[in-house]
Amino acid sequence: MKLNKLLAELPLLLESIQTGIRSLSVNKFRTLLSLLGITVGIYSIITVFAMVDSLERNIRDSVQQLGNNVVYIQKWPWGGGGEYPWWKYLNRPEPRYEDFEKLSRLVRNYDKMVYAFGLTATAKAYGNQVEGASVLFTSHDYLALWNHKIWQGRFFTEQESRSGAPVCVLGYDVAEGLFPQMNAVGQRIQLKGKKLTVIGVFEKTGKSLVGNDNDQNIVIPVNFGRKFVNENAINGSFIMVRAPENVTLTEFKDELRQNMRAIRRLKPKAEDNFALNEISLISSSLDQIFRIVTIAGIFIGGFSILVGGFGIANIMFVSVKERTSEIGIRKALGAPRRFILGQFLTESVALCVVGGLIGLVLVFATLLIVTGALEFPFYLSAKNIVQGVVISVAIGLISGYAPARSASQLDPVEAIRQGN
Template sequence: MVFLRLFQESLRFALHALRVNRLRTFLSLIGVTIGILTIVAVFTIVDSLERNIRESVESLGSNVVYVQKWPWGGGSGEYKWWKYFQRPEPDFYEMEKLEERLSTVEYIAYVFGVNQTLKYGLNSVERVNVMCASHNYNRIWNFELSEGRYFSDLESRKGNPIAILGHDVAEGLYGGADPIGRDFSVLGRKLRVIGVLEKQGQSLVGQNMDGAILVPIKYVGNLMSLKNQNGGTIMAQAKEGVEMSAMKDEITGAMRAIRRLKPKADDNFSLNEISVISNGLDSFFAAIGLSGLVIGGFSILVGGFGIANIMFVSVRERTNQIGIQMSLGAKRHFILSQFLLESVLLCLIGGSLGIAMVYGAQLALPYIMGEMDFEIYVSLKNVIQGLSISIVIGLVSGFLPALSASRLDPVEAIRSGQ
């Protein structure tokens, strides 16, 4: 009860001092507000960037291994690009052989892409990524259809001339018309539209399904060779309960057997997985977070010096008042808490204004910049961090002025006002 009464009295004195000196309060708030605005904005941008990138990376699948020519992240040690360059591309026929041999894999698929121009009447869309995919591609790479359906097993095996369009491709070819059942031409051949993908936007790992189309790989195999296609990828998803290491070991052994590699020969393929990117992201965002903390720290340091300066001025102006309070029985810790509370309140108000400005910017950005693939959000963690930093800065900035006020001699303090 004594503590609560002391806190209540100190809070009342602090609020009165802030109301009386409104101009000084306003000037003090500017520095703290800018400091907290900077540090919370940096944390928010870094956290939003990390969240968006990690969501894009997770779309690759945490239990999926990608058999490719090039390693992600350059592999371990020196990046031997000349060695990787000589490797053959994984192809569809190797995927079929793997499907027969692997026991740890739930689904396996193959995909490669080529850029082509699509035409429908007078409309055309250039540089469309035509993704030639095997049947199980949709089971490994998750995507939603806004209209139509995916290829049936029979259509995939026969290689029917059908396609699923990305959102932007459908808009470019057909405008507002319903594309389902309509034909379009590519390389002088007609394909029929059976589905349209939901609009997704470009992910931060470079995947853009809106500007792509899906066609059965067996259809493409009737037109061109499926051997050594640039960017060819075999995707293997592990069965439930199977360790990734066990699946990778089985794939490695099967691929070496398919390519007839000698026991002492190096692998001429790479097994990539999401953990390679995730581990790189951990160190990357740790460095960015530290940089953001340093940048924001300098900004809040300036605001802290401003608060300390204002509090020293406040102590000097109220020296006579402090002497009267102490002569009437006010303890030193009461004077100390009074000025500390005033400093903390200043920083909390400034910090709250800074956080409110960041939140307002978050709400205003979509209206200013239009639709964005990059989502910015102010998390509860960032709000708590901002307020916590405000309290700490208030305590640190106000401690010396409050300590000097509590150590004043009552008689000398009263005389100074005469």
């Protein structure tokens, strides 16, 4: 019964929609003003959402490169929250290569283990130079843990790592800067007065929001670095250990802590003089940060939407006032209230949807420009598009309901008299 009633009213609903859309094409200037308000609103809020989503996606992708089941043994703990008691960690010893060797023998079951330390230096070759390159001295399993891909050549072997062979693997930008017109593999570079042979070049990865930019890296066997860098002066060294699949990270960290305490010869009641860091520490901090940023984005964009919604409501009230006579004639000819209500709601929703779509196009163009300028990818996702359309429809219904209801409740005789 309800279905038959709905089908019977469908032609009336379609006619109402057609009438509403037709009236928009007649009042072009008013339509343009209405579109402008909602376009600015949708542009503002979806731009905020898209940028926040893009930043979150890129940061989380960067964080995932660090490995979900990898423990970082370092001097300093990550995060901390509140008052960070840096004075407790300042005098801790840095992880040393000897710690790495002892730990590799003591830990019963692990997948991969890497030791690394770094510095910043200027690389030179054939009269070209790259300043501020990140030089990383590391062991041979570095590539397996970081999942960086080799574009040309190869990575150094375990034997080259242990013997401290004078070889290196260049980041893409470093290779381009030193050897712009030739294949870098097989060439020699100079670094702090030492000469090294290039055996590989990393695939271009782009900028990372977490850790070093791999395109600016120079990776060298750790024992080569120990030959000319005073190990007592090293800051920021770390040991990376990946847990095997059959061991939980909690159990694995307990074993690492026990062995590191034994290596450091700490007494039972003494505090750890090292930190065991993992990705969950960063992830929990990121969740809080993006929650705050999202709320701020909704707050900022909400004001723009509110202004646009008031603009739509005001213009729809003006439209009702101008068309009072027309409304009275339609009602006198038998048009029911729902027809008038549907007509003005259709106008309001159509205005908001068209304005929202224009706003989405502008957001897409803005993100393309920002991506090109910053060389950092910003995305307009399907989620953002759906958000824009849904918000547009919602604003159209909310803003247009009061004017549409007032129009539907007009007395036909009074409406015709007022119109004249």
